[in-house]
Amino acid sequence: MTSAFVKERAVISAYGLTASKSFDQQFSAASIENILFYAFAFAVWVLETLFDKHAAEVDRRIELLAPHTLRWYVDKTKAFMYGHKMVAESDYYDTTGLAEDDIEKAKVVKFANATESNTVVYIKVAGADNNGNPTPLPASQLAALRSYMNTVKDAGVSVQIRNEAADVMKVQLVVYYDPTLMNADGTDSDAKKPVNDTIRRVITSLPFNGVYRNSDLLAALNDLKAVEVVDIISVQAKAANDAQFHSVTGYDRPFSGYYSIIDSDIVVTYHPYNQIEES
Numbered sequence: 001m002t003s004a005f006v007k008e009r010a011v012i013s014a015y016g017l018t019a020s021k022s023f024d025q026q027f028s029a030a031s032i033e034n035i036l037f038y039a040f041a042f043a044v045w046v047l048e049t050l051f052d053k054h055a056a057e058v059d060r061r062i063e064l065l066a067p068h069t070l071r072w073y074v075d076k077t078k079a080f081m082y083g084h085k086m087v088a089e090s091d092y093y094d095t096t097g098l099a100e101d102d103i104e105k106a107k108v109v110k111f112a113n114a115t116e117s118n119t120v121v122y123i124k125v126a127g128a129d130n131n132g133n134p135t136p137l138p139a140s141q142l143a144a145l146r147s148y149m150n151t152v153k154d155a156g157v158s159v160q161i162r163n164e165a166a167d168v169m170k171v172q173l174v175v176y177y178d179p180t181l182m183n184a185d186g187t188d189s190d191a192k193k194p195v196n197d198t199i200r201r202v203i204t205s206l207p208f209n210g211v212y213r214n215s216d217l218l219a220a221l222n223d224l225k226a227v228e229v230v231d232i233i234s235v236q237a238k239a240a241n242d243a244q245f246h247s248v249t250g251y252d253r254p255f256s257g258y259y260s261i262i263d264s265d266i267v268v269t270y271h272p273y274n275q276i277e278e279s
Contacts, residue, residue, distance in 0.1 A: 001041065002022075002023035002024070006019075006035075011124075014108060017272070025067075032177065032243045070121070071117060073139075074114045076091070076149070076152050077114070077149065078107060079093075079107065080144075080149075082107075082145075085141060106136060108127050108141050108145075109145065111124075111126040111134050111257060112124065113125070113127050113140070113209035113257070119158065120158045121158065122160050123149070123159060124209055124257040125137060125145065125161055125207065125257075133204070133258075134144045134208060134257065136164060142161070146189065149161065155208060164239065164241070164256035165239055166254070166259055167237055167238065167262060168240060168257050168259070169202075169237045169259050170235070170267075171199055171217075171236075171265065171266050172233040172263040172268075173199075173230060173232055173233060173267070174230070174233060174269045175227055175246050176229035176273040177227055177228060177273060178225070180206055181225055186235040186268055186270050195221060195224065195268055196226075196266050198221055198224060200230070200266075201220070202217050202220050203260075203261050203262065204258075204259060204260065206226075206257060206258070208257050209253065209258075211252070212251060212253070214232055214235060214249075217235075218230060233251075237252050237259070238252075241255065
């Protein structure tokens with residue numbers, strides 16, 4: 001404001017100012033002009049502060065009145081900080097003085113998904129291993145998370161937290177391969193098994209609580225240069241604690257939110273693909 005003031009032609013003429021000099025160089029701190037500018041700037045700052053407080057109060061009232069969505073439950077679950085205490089009579093943490101790395105380390109829930117059934121909100125959660133893959137939370141962290149969710153959830157809402165080991169999958173395929181690009185045991189020129197690698201990638205790289213589809217697996221395998229024809233014999237899955245596998249027809253959603261598969265659960269029968277019929 002002061003810079004614009006001393007550049008006005010009428011002001012320069014009335015006060016006899018030098019256009020090249022600043023306001024502070026031509027008006028003392030005790031001048032009436034300086035005091036008026038300070039008073040006006042302070043009044044504007046107070047008004048902006050009051051507006052910010054009013055907006056925060058309105059947001060808070062809306063938050064208290066509006067029912068929380070499933071997205072809200074996911075965000076609150078991921079905001080949980082293990083080993084820290086929330087601000088009294090609130091549902092948030094005071095992170096003043098904490099480094100970003102410390103905050104991220106305390107937020108042990110790296111994956112979360114919320115669904116609702118019969119008035120119960122089910123929240124699937126998982127931490128992350130050193131490679132960033134989902135893994136169950138330890139018992140101590142799970143107990144603290146449950147206590148936290150009971151504090152922040154809506155009154156009267158039942159919240160059930162699922163902290164499960166990965167669902168297990170088994171895959172059996174028949175693959176017809178190009179003999180110039182693949183060996184009879186499924187290895188390529190680099191001694192890798194692209195079919196097995198693709199199966200693991202499709203199954204383990206799904207979004208948390210994402211849906212597995214047989215069609216997605218077939219499409220990924222058909223994209224391999226060495227694969228001419230592929231047919232799924234069977235795909236089976238089960239929750240970690242279930243006794244038996246169930247057949248996957250079309251698609252499947254993991255009970256835990258994520259899958260795991262090991263080499264011994266991938267069975268592939270390889271046949272060379274002959275484009276010319278033998279007489």
